[in-house]
Amino acid sequence: MGKSLDPDMFDPVCPSDLTPIRIGDKWAGMIIRCLEGGPRRFSELRVPLRGVSAKVLTQSLRALERDGLVSRTTRSGPVQRVEYALTPLGRSLLGPMDALCAWAEEHWDELLDARETASPPAVHDAAV
Amino acid sequence: MGKSLDPDMFDPVCPSDLTPIRIGDKWAGMIIRCLEGGPRRFSELRVPLRGVSAKVLTQSLRALERDGLVSRTTRSGPVQRVEYALTPLGRSLLGPMDALCAWAEEHWDELLDARETASPPAVHDAAV
DNA sequence: CGGCATCCCATAGGATACTG
DNA sequence: CAGTATCCTATGGGATGCCG
Numbered sequence: 001m002g003k004s005l006d007p008d009m010f011d012p013v014c015p016s017d018l019t020p021i022r023i024g025d026k027w028a029g030m031i032i033r034c035l036e037g038g039p040r041r042f043s044e045l046r047v048p049l050r051g052v053s054a055k056v057l058t059q060s061l062r063a064l065e066r067d068g069l070v071s072r073t074t075r076s077g078p079v080q081r082v083e084y085a086l087t088p089l090g091r092s093l094l095g096p097m098d099a100l101c102a103w104a105e106e107h108w109d110e111l112l113d114a115r116e117t118a119s120p121p122a123v124h125d126a127a128v
Numbered sequence: 129m130g131k132s133l134d135p136d137m138f139d140p141v142c143p144s145d146l147t148p149i150r151i152g153d154k155w156a157g158m159i160i161r162c163l164e165g166g167p168r169r170f171s172e173l174r175v176p177l178r179g180v181s182a183k184v185l186t187q188s189l190r191a192l193e194r195d196g197l198v199s200r201t202t203r204s205g206p207v208q209r210v211e212y213a214l215t216p217l218g219r220s221l222l223g224p225m226d227a228l229c230a231w232a233e234e235h236w237d238e239l240l241d242a243r244e245t246a247s248p249p250a251v252h253d254a255a256v
Numbered sequence: 257c258g259g260c261a262t263c264c265c266a267t268a269g270g271a272t273a274c275t276g
Numbered sequence: 277c278a279g280t281a282t283c284c285t286a287t288g289g290g291a292t293g294c295c296g
Binding site for chain 4: 153154179180181183184187208
Binding site: 065067110117 | 156194227230231241245246
């Protein structure tokens with residue numbers, strides 16, 4: 001554990017933005033995946049989760065904490081350090097989540113096709 | 129296929145309201161499950177999905193349709209009849225969804241425990 | 257019956273600035 | 277560093293009413 005996170009592990013057009021699948025709020029699923037490889041610090045999580053504001057990340061983490069999926073540990077020292085990690089319960093979610101991710105990747109193009117085939121007629125009142 | 133739907137299959141305190149798991153919008157997951165047993169009519173879906181407004185149900189169905197997970201068939205006749213059914217793609221989602229539901233049921237009490245243990249201190253400005 | 261159209265409110269979530 | 281506080285907008289979703 002403890003490998004550093006790939007900054008691009010969740011690029012802007014990541015599957016979870018396209019598929020009908022959501023784990024909790026917008027970021028919860030990605031946070032869980034970020035923690036898969038071991039404990040992470042607050043600011044460390046903000047790297048792969050580009051675009052998340054501190055406020056929202058805090059909210060998501062608190063929610064995950066409240067549900068017992070993630071633990072929060074403060075390490076005192078010269079500078080403040082807080083580490084987030086998956087609890088056993090949180091870790092048990094990885095299996096089902098993998099199944100969903102596998103589905104998403106497998107049917108990725110079908111979803112895209114369906115959207116492109118269906119969307120064009122939606123022009124509404126495009127004027128102005 | 130075609131068994132009638134249990135009106136209580138999604139009671140107000142259903143797991144999907146408690147767990148961090150969401151499929152698409154608030155109703156998408158439940159709609160998919162409703163369609164598991166065969167095609168359903170619009171008004172038929174409103175029974176187990178108590179509380180969903182026509183507008184929102186329409187929105188959710190359109191979204192699922194757009195993603196190719198659900199098909200919509202109009203049957204002309206004396207009265208208008210519209211049937212919704214899972215497409216093969218939609219049906220392929222049932223497997224992964226089952227895994228999540230199984231997880232939710234299995235860890236149901238752990239989630240509740242975590243919430244009860246963590247929530248009490250959150251009294252805020254309870255006054256008034 | 258199966259919708260749309262409209263209105264309206266609660267929540268999610270982003271931006272920015274400040275703090276221990 | 278790891279938040280908290282405040283503000284603001286976009287979206288979700290409910291209620292009601294009308295229509296083919």
